[in-house]
Amino acid sequence: MSKKGVDFANSKNFTNRELSWLAFNDRVLEEARDKSNPLLERVGFLAITQSNLDEFFNVRVASLRKMVAVDYVTPDAAGLTPLQQLAGIAKDAHAMVDKQYSTWTRSLAPRLDELNIHLLTPDQLSPRQVEFCRDYFVQELYPVLTPMGVDPTRPFPFLANNSLNLAIRLQRPEDKDNAAGDDKDEKNRSFAMVQIPDVFPRVLRLPDGENDFILLENVISKHLGALFVGAKIRETALFRVTRDMDLDVAEEDASDLMKEIQSQLKKRQRGKVMRLEIDANMSKFLRKRLIKGLGVEKENDIYAIKGPIDLNVLSKLVKQVRGHDELKYPPFTPYLDQHLVSGNLFDQIRDHDIFMQHPYDSFTPVVEFIHQAALDPQVLAVKMTLYRVSSKSPIISYLKLAAQNGKQVTVLVELKARFDEENNVHWAQELERAGCHVIYGLVGLKTHCKLALVVRRDEDGIRRYMHMATGNYNDVTARVYTDMGLFTADTEMGTDASNIFNMLSGFSEPAYFNKLVIAPLGIRDFLKEQIDAEISEAKAGRPAEIRMKMNSLSDTEMILALYKASAAGVKIHLLVRGICNLKVGIPGVSENITVHSIVGRFLEHSRIYYFYAGGAEHLYLSSADLMKRNLSRRVELLFPILQDDIHDQICQIYQTLWDDNVKTRVLQPDNSWARVDRRGVNPLNAQETFLEQAAAKTAAQAAHKQQEAPVDPSSARHFTPLTAPEDQEDDE
Template sequence: MENKYENFINRELSWLEFNERVLEEAGDKTNPLLERLNFLSIVSSNLDEFFMIRVASLIEQVQANFDKVDFSGLSATEQVKMITSKVHEMVHEKYDTYKDLNVHLKEEKIVIIKPKDLNQSQVDFLHIYFHKNVYPVLTPMVVDSSRPFPLIMNKSLNIALFIDGMDEKENIFATVQVPSVLDRIIEMPVTEGEEKCYILLEDIIKLNINDVFRGHNIKDMACYRITRNADLSIDEEGAEDLLEAIEQSVKNRKWGEAIRIEIEDDMSEELIEVLKDELEGSFGEFYRIKGPIDLTFLSKLKSMVNCEKLKYAAHKPVSVSEFISDSNMFDIISNEDILVHHPYQSFGCVVDLVENAAKDPKVLAIKQTLYRVSGNSPIVKALMEAAENGKQVTVLVELKARFDEENNIIWAKKLEKAGCHVIYGLLGLKIHGKILLVVRNEADGIKRYVHMATGNYNDVTANFYTDIGLFTSNPYIGEDASALFNMLSGYSTIDEMNKLYIAPTGLRKKFISLIRREEENASKGKKSHIIIKINSLVDKETIEALYKASKAGVKIQCIVRGICCLRPGIEGVSENITVRSIVGRFLEHSRIFYFYNDGEEDIYLSSADIMNRNLDKRVEILFPIEAEHNKHKIKNYLEVYLSDNVKARILCSDGRYNRVTFKEEDERINSQNYFAKKAMKQIKKAKKQEKEQKFIPITAY
C-alpha cells in the first residue's frame, strides 16, 4: 500500500488523546467525588512519565538536528510544538476540573485549605507542627558568588525565593526543596461538627518561611518543579555487570536535562528569569499552574478520607470456581484448561500455584518470568521457599522494566541469595512475556503445568488491571514452555513451536499471516471478521495489513485503550474498521486477538501490544485458546466490550474520540460492572453446586 501520511495518527498526539479521556473521567459526575480526584492524580502521573520518556526523546532528536519525519509526516520539532500546545490546553482543563472538584469537596465538608484562610488556632498548630516535623528536614540553599545554583532533583517540588541581602535593594535568590520524605498532605485537627481540613506541605513551609531565613525579609516566593529526561541509556554490550550498570543508571535518572518546568501562576517574572538563566541550554517549556503543582497527592487524599459514599463500592475479586473444591490444584488443571479473568476473579489462584509447587514434594522445577512485581510479592517469596526446599528454580527478572528497575534489582538479589538461578534479561531485548512453568514427577512420568497471561505477576496491580490468564497441562504447550526457557537461559534457538508464537522471532509474521488469511477469505466472498483488543496499536506494517484487509471487505473491530495510530473511516482505506477505547474504574490491560477463519474461529491471548518494540525488541508470547468453553468465554468478553455504551469512546477519522451515543430506551452497559456482577453470580452458583455435592443423601439400592 502506498504510504500516505494522512492515513496515520501521530503516536504522541494519540497518547495525549488517551490522557484526555482519563481527564474526562475526572469531570464525569457519574463517578464518585474522591474517584474523580484520583483520576486527576492519574492524569498528572501520566504526564510526568510522558515528558520524562517520550518528550525527552523528541527533544534529543531536535538537539541532534534529526529531521526525519515519522509515518504521520511530522518531524520531531513539529511534534514538540504540537505537544506543547496541547499540554498547555490540558493543564488549563485539569486545573479547571480541580477547582470545580474543590467546590464539591467543600459541600462534603472537606477542605484543602490555603494559608490565607487559616484561623489563629490553626496557624498555632502548624507553627508547632513545622518546627517539630518539617524544619529539621529542610535544607535552604542560597545562590551567590560562592554558592552556585544547586542541582534540582527530577520531579521534586521546590520553593524559589528572593530574600534581601546586605543592601535592602539587593535580591538574593534562594531555593528550598519540599521534602519528599514527608507526607505532602497533612490533616488538620478538627472539632466536632467542623469541616475536615487538609493542608499541603509547601503551604506549611511558606507559612513559616521567616523562621527558615531569620534576619532576612522574604521579598518574593513561589513553587516550581522540574521534570527531567529519565530515559535510561545503557550500553548493555559494554556492561560487564548489567545489574550494576542499571543501578547506576537509576541514580543518574534524577539529574537528566530539564524537559518541563512547572511554576505557580503568580510567580514573578524576576524569579522566572533566574530559573531561565540557571537552566540555560535546556529545551524545557514553562507551564504556569493555577493551583497546587503536581496533583498526584490527590490519590493520597482519597485514602485519607474515610467516606465510602465518595468512593467506588468496594471491589473484592471472587475465587475461581474451578479451584473452590478441596482437590489438588494440579489434578484440577490436568482435567481442563482454566481461564481466569482479573480483577473480577482473584489473582490468588496464581499465587496458590507457585506456593503449592514450592511445597509439593513431586515438583522438581519451577521456571518463571518476572517483569513487574509488587514490593511485597508473595510469588517471589514462594519462589525463594521453593529453592530453599531443594527445587530447581529459574527466574528471569527483567531489570530493564522502566521505573521498576530498582524494585526488580532488590528482588533479584534476594532470589539469588535464596538459591534461585536468576537471569537478568537478554542482550538488547526486554523479556515481557508472562509465563510460569512447573515440572512435576507423577506416576506416569514427568508432567508440565503452565500458566500464561496478558499481565504481570503482580498481586497488587491485579486488583485494578484487567487481564486474562490461562492454566494448562497441554503437553505441547509444556514442551514449548521448556523450549522457551532453554532459549532464554542458554544459547539454544527456537525454529518452530507447537502452539506458541514468540517475539521477536515469529510473532510479527504470525499476526500478518492471520490478517492476510481473513483478507483472502473476504476476497473469495466468504465471511471474515477480526476483533483485536490491545493497549496500543502503533506498528506501521500491521496497520497497513489491516488497511489492506479492510479494503478487501474484512470487518475489523479494534478495542484500543491507549495509543492508536490507525485512522479509521478513511474512504477507500479503512471504511470497514472501527476503533473504540474503554477508560473506566479498572485499567484495561488484556490483549485478545480473534479471527473468524471461515468459521473455525481462532482466538489468541498475548503479552504483546501491536507496537514495534513488542514485535521486534521484546520477548513476547502469543498463545491459543483452544477449549470450546474458554473460547465461548472470550467471545462473550469481546461482545460485552463492543456493547459498552457507558465508558466507551469511538475514534473518529480526525483523531478525536467521542463518547458512544445511545437512545433513551437502550440498556446501559458498563462492561467492567457487567464482568464484576457476572463473576459474582458464577462463584455463588459454583459454591452452591459444591455444597450440594458434599451433602448427597444416601439412597437405598
C-alpha cells in the same frame, strides 16, 4: 474493495504516536469530569492524568529531545519530524494542563468544599489550626529544612526529578532598600530556595474539621522567616522540575547488566530538564533565575500552574478523607473458585485448561500455583519470567521457598522494566541469595512475556504445567488491571515453553514452535499471515472478520496490513485503550475499520486477537501490543485458546466490551473520540457487568456450599488459608 494504486502508507493515513497518547490521557481526564463517576474517584482520575503526563515527559519527550540534539530529521509515519512532534506536544500538553486545573478549581474543589472536605490555604485557618501548623513547623519541619542561598559563592544547586521546591525572593540588610519589589532592580535582591522534603506527608490533616487539610508547602511558606533570620521575605513561589529519566544502558556484556543498571539509576536523576512547572503568580525575577539556573531551553517547556503543583497529591488527599464511602466505588470481592485453592491444582490443570479474567477472578490461584509447586515433592523444577512484581510479592517468597526445598528454580528478572529497575535489581539479588538461578534475558531485548512453567513427575511420567497471561505477576496491580490468564498442561505448549526458557537462558535456537508464538521471532509474521488469510476469504466473497483488543496500536506494518484487509472487505473491530495511530473512515483504506476505547474503573490491559478463519474462529491471547517495541524489541508470547468453553467465554467477554455504551469512546474520521449515542438503548457498562457476574458466581458458590451438609461431620474436610512464608532475609 481496494482500488489499484491506493497508497496505504501515505502520511495522511496515520496519527502521530505522541499526539495520540495525549488524546488517550485526555480520555482519562474526561473521567475526572464525568459527573456519573463518584466524586473521590473523579479526583483520583485527575491525579492519574498527572502521573501519566509526568512519565510522558520523563521518557517520550526526552527521547524526542535526544533526536533533535543529534539532528535526526526523519519523519514518522504521520510525516512529522521530532522537532515538529515537540511543537505539537507543547501545544496539546499546555491545553491539557489548563483543562486539568479548570477541572480542579471549577468542578472538583468546589464540590469537595460543599461536602466539608477542605484543602485550606494559610489565610483560611482557624486559630487552633494556625497553632497546629506553627507547632508542626517548629517541632517537625524546621530541623529538616535546608535554606539554599544562590550567589557568586554558592552556585545553583542540583534539584532532583519531580522534587517540589520554593523559590524565594528576599531582602537582606546588605541589599539596598527595595521594599517596593521593583523587578527592574535585580542587583538589590537575594535569591534562595527551600526543597519541600518528601520524608513528610504532603497532605496534613488539621484539627477542628474532620476533613480539613493543608499542603506541606503552605505550612513551610508561612514560616519561612525562621530560616532566613534578619532578611525580609518578599516573595515565595512553588516550582517543580521534570527531567530526562530514560535509561541508556550498554549491554555488551550481560554479566555486567546489573552493575550497569545500578550505575544508570544513579545518573538518571541528573538528566536534562524536560519541563518546569511554576506558580502562575511567580514574578519575572524568580522566573528568570530558575530558567537560567536550571538551563530551561524553551519557553514552551514552562508550565504556569493555577493551582496545587503536581496533582499526584490528590491521590494522597483521597486516601485521607474520612467517611464518605458513597464518594468512592463500592468495594468488591473477586470471585475465587474454592476448588482451585482447596485441592491439588495440578490435578485440575491436567484434567482441563483453566481460564481467569482479573480482577473479576481472584489472582490467588496464580500465587497458589507457585506455592503448591514449592511444596509438592513431585515437582522437579519451576521456571518463570518476572517483568513487574509488587514490593512485597508473595510469588517471590514462594520461588525462594521452592529453591530452599530443593527444586530447580530458574527466574528471568527483567532488569530493564521501566521505573521498576531498582525494585527488580533488589528481587534478583534476593532470589540469587535463596539459591535460585537468576537470568536477565537477551542482549538488546526486554523480556515482557508472562510465563510460568512447573515440571512435575506424575505417575505416568514427566509433565509440564503452565500459566500464561496477558499481565504481570503482580498481586497488587492484578486488583486494578483487567488481564487474562490460562493454566494448561498441553503437551505441545509445554515443549514450546521449555524451548522458550532454553532460548532465554542459553544459546538455544528452536527450529520451530508447535503452538506458541514469540516475538521478536514470529508474532508479527504470524499475525500478518492470519490477516492475509482473512483477505483471501473476503476476496473469495466469503465472510471475513478480525477482532483485536490491545493497549496500543502504533506499528506501521501492522496498520498497513489492517488497511489492506479493510480495503479488501474484511470487517475489523478494534478495542484500543491508549495510542492508536490508525485512522478510520478513509475512503478505499479504512472504511471497514471501527475503533472503540474504554477508560473505566479498571485499566484495560488484556490483549485478544481473533480471526474468523472461515468459521474456525482462531483466538489468541498475548502479552504483546501492536507496537514496534513489542513486536521487534521484546520477547513476547502469543498463545492459542483451544478449549471450546474458554474460547466461547473470551468471545463473549469481547462482545460485552464491544457493546459497552457507557465508558466507550468511538474513534471518528477527524481523530476525535465520541461517546456512544445511548438514545433508546439500555446502558451497558462492561466492567460493571463483569463485577456483577463475579458477585453472582460468588453467591452461587456460597449457596451451594451451604446446601452441602456432610453425612459424617468427622469426615468433612477443613481447609486453612495458605499464607506467604515469612521472609527470613534482612531488609537492606
